[in-house]
Amino acid sequence: MSPERYNRIREMLRMRQTDLTVLMEEVHKPHNVSAVVRSCDAVGIHEIHAVWDKKTRLRRGTAMGSQNWVKTHSHDTISDAIGHLKGQGMQVLVTHLSDTAVDFRDIDYTKPTAIILGQEKYGATDVAIEQADQDIVIPMVGMVQSLNVSVAAALILYEAQRQRQQANMYDKQNVSEAECQRILFEGGFP
Amino acid sequence: MSPERYNRIREMLRMRQTDLTVLMEEVHKPHNVSAVVRSCDAVGIHEIHAVWDKKTRLRRGTAMGSQNWVKTHSHDTISDAIGHLKGQGMQVLVTHLSDTAVDFRDIDYTKPTAIILGQEKYGATDVAIEQADQDIVIPMVGMVQSLNVSVAAALILYEAQRQRQQANMYDKQNVSEAECQRILFEGGFP
């Protein structure tokens, strides 16, 4: 590995926010999954979570291809996934286009946070909405009913990035030195 | 038309920001074009601008389908488009992943503003970069080189929405009463 690349990876690992993540609930279009993962990488997310529908599970290789700098953790059910995230002390937010949802900018993202993204057509399931701590929504003033899911994800993640930058949360390394060494050695996640 | 629908369209028209727009430079994947248009509608953009590559020009019907609440103005060349926007007194910003670009959050979007979005693979052309007033970039701390184009568009547009909301720019109607009547009558743009 060239010194430039080594430094680039080290620098990336130094910025990773291990207590910020997304949980994709049956998001199934590969271009959306790929756009979500790119945005996650761009704001320093280290590991993402997903529950796949049956079809996507089968072609997951394709959908997730080349995204080996962000680790994907797959769960069998949405309850399992939410339980896992709450077990890590995270506030679990669900994007949900309801009138009672809170404006996404009114959330404190400096707390350990997981954001649930819903399926392209049907949105988040009732189970997700019930088990999450809070509904959040991105305000819209036009005629369309919703934003593209990868767009919604990025808007929330960059609000988190803005808040975390202001709180100097990108200034200290969160990934352990042992894990950094392993990733540097392997050149990414398998 | 039901009174509910009438009121919904009136409300939407009241919020439209006629001096905020995007210029898509040969963005060619239909799902990206469609996601950009949805985000434009959601922040109250009334009219967008585009320069198409040859192939997209041909299947433009499909790419732009169902997006009849945001009017698309097509231009033959990028110079024509930029000339047109500057002629309307707009600052023309180009999204460009260079070291000299300004952070997108440091821009004053309460000014009349047009944002140039580049092609998925090659980005904005040299002509666009040369003729625009300012390069802007969304900061990234990961390994990927760029964000999805519709994601980048939405991040900039929602920063503009945030600033304009703070400046009470959604509180007065910009679209003329005559145009409102025409749109209400036609049920959208043709």
Ligand SMILES: C[S@@+](CC[C@H](N)C(=O)[O-])C[C@H]1O[C@@H](n2cnc3c(N)ncnc32)[C@H](O)[C@@H]1O
């Ligand atoms: C196309 S939307 C699903 C629309 C579905 N009809 C519904 O009502 O939930 C797909 C996903 O994008 C995200 N999304 C889209 N627009 C959003 C908004 N304005 N606020 C928050 N999330 C949004 C959510 O994760 C949602 O589950």
Ligand SMILES: C[S@@+](CC[C@H](N)C(=O)[O-])C[C@H]1O[C@@H](n2cnc3c(N)ncnc32)[C@H](O)[C@@H]1O
């Ligand atoms: C995939 S990128 C093009 C990448 C191309 N290799 C380049 O260097 O410009 C497609 C478009 O998305 C937008 N974009 C992507 N990431 C961006 C970022 N971090 N800042 C600003 N615009 C971005 C720009 O409009 C860009 O032209």
